[in-house]
Amino acid sequence: MASKLPDTTKSLGAGAMDVDDGSGGGGKKVAGKWPGFVHFFFVLTVVMCALVYAPRFLSPAVTVDFLGPRQPASGRMAEGQVRSVHGGRGNEGDALVLDNQVNSPCASMGAHGICCDRSDYNTDVCFMAGDVRTDAASLSFLLFPPPNGTANANANATVAEKEEVVKPYTRKWEKGVMANIQEVRLRAARPDEADAHRCDVRHDAPALVMTAGGYTGNLFHAFNDGFLPVWLTVQHLRRRVVLAVLVYNPWWAGTFPELLSGLSRHHVIDLLHDKRTHCFPGAIVGTRFHGILAVDPARTRDNRTLVDFHDFLASVYRDDGASEELVHTTAPAPQQQQQPRRRPRLGLYSRKGTRVIENEAAVARLAQSVGFDVSILETANGAPLSSEYAAVSACDVLAGVHGADLTKLLFLRPGRAALLQVAPLGVPAVARGCYEKATTMMGMHYEQYDAAANESSLARKYAADDVVLRDPEAAKREGGWDLIARVYLGGQNVSLDLDRFGDTLRRLHSRARIAVE
Ligand SMILES: *[C@@H]1O[C@H](CO)[C@@H](O)[C@H](O)[C@H]1NC(C)=O
Ligand SMILES: *[C@@H]1O[C@H](CO)[C@@H](O)[C@H](O)[C@H]1NC(C)=O
Ligand SMILES: *[C@@H]1O[C@H](CO)[C@@H](O)[C@H](O)[C@H]1NC(C)=O
């Protein structure tokens, strides 16, 4: 698949300016410092939703629905919860609520303590409340005892000696990628350590420790394992949080500047390079995860949904300044009522390299003849995400062959738009598993078009009676996910049957026409 990596020198500016790395001189970085990371992203870019989840979709015994009921609280809470500081929902007043998750073992942690929730299958998250200071040398967050004379100056307000170690990434079950995620340590410090850890920088907001590493070079993962989990974890803090980022790099910052400033009003800390002692009133290490591109309202104290995440994206990417709470309704906006009915717009993702629609021009003409205005959307052309947002959010139907760009379904208008995913031969279940649930969680219509053997370029490579064409399920049982990656995902284009695809388009057009009226 094509790389999502834009020109690195070009993207250096915007993001790099935002980092507060303690090097003086405005925190700008030199390009030469990052070739390693850039290479890293290139390598990881070939991985995608289908591939990394393939083992799960392959085995019928393993559910891919991570939204099932959670086991209650099996995390540990350190001793020393002196008083509970949180009140109702959100973060009103000066009470600092670190954990926004319902029924978390850490939801009621005190003003001084360390609590880790390791009960989730996908992710560990640790919370630290009190006098928190970084120790760059050991990549640690130290919790110092509260000063004398405060309400917390209680002999028993000591925290367990045990050190907690967390890797802040949402793929706990996947050894390979987790091996590349740094371990962050959390421990209680002795009062006599204070002299060696005087604050160089004091923050009045808690830290959120996350990574720009992992599979970040792939858009699906950038959202699924990066920004959506971060949003789930800190949106209740309303930008009063400092992002402390592992594997910080200018490509990442330059690709997602709007998201970073939407999540936090503070400078980003480059955790692996910043050697200063940063002090915080609290810290969160790791991020929550609710499922593939999912938000489970029942697990958030403020009842958040995937539509709220869409609204967050809308607020950061819309350039008309209308940010904050956006109204999304299924009713047409007032000015649309006066306008003559417009043709519904279909955005067709044009992939390069693999999973290409070979008769794309004919498909686009077909969509036009059915009644759509058609936009051809290019994948991986290095355009900023804000312009991608504008292009996709203008569509009533987003269509494309399975691939990371369909993650931009998050940019579509909730309640109105539709996603049409074309699944090449052999990957219908995988394709559905990646995007169907998110689409319906946004109140949108999901449609999948499964390419038949005679629409696949594999028909040119394999004999008609070859198991690869005749029975993909059997072929996959034999060849495993190596075969999926190499043949079905990496070595296949499609040429759509215009009669059959036309039926699908006409159906979507009827729906869309009603929605735009
Ligand atoms: C805090 O209290 C301890 C014992 O109660 C005392 O030894 C220490 O000097 C006090 N520290 C300060 C800064 O007052
Ligand atoms: C500290 O804990 C001990 C034993 O658990 C208890 O006897 C004592 O009263 C506690 N002290 C304070 C100040 O709470
Ligand atoms: C959360 O949303 C559900 C369904 O929309 C609603 O019934 C419930 O009252 C909400 N809870 C809160 C705390 O807002």
Ligand SMILES: *[C@@H]1O[C@H](CO)[C@@H](O)[C@H](O)[C@H]1NC(C)=O
């Ligand atoms: C392709 O195969 C399907 C059945 O899988 C069949 O209905 C269709 O007519 C075939 N199309 C062509 C052009 O051969």
Ligand SMILES: *[C@@H]1O[C@H](CO)[C@@H](O)[C@H](O)[C@H]1NC(C)=O
């Ligand atoms: C798919 O199409 C692209 C672009 O036309 C081409 O470069 C590639 O070789 C094709 N792949 C296969 C397996 O035919």
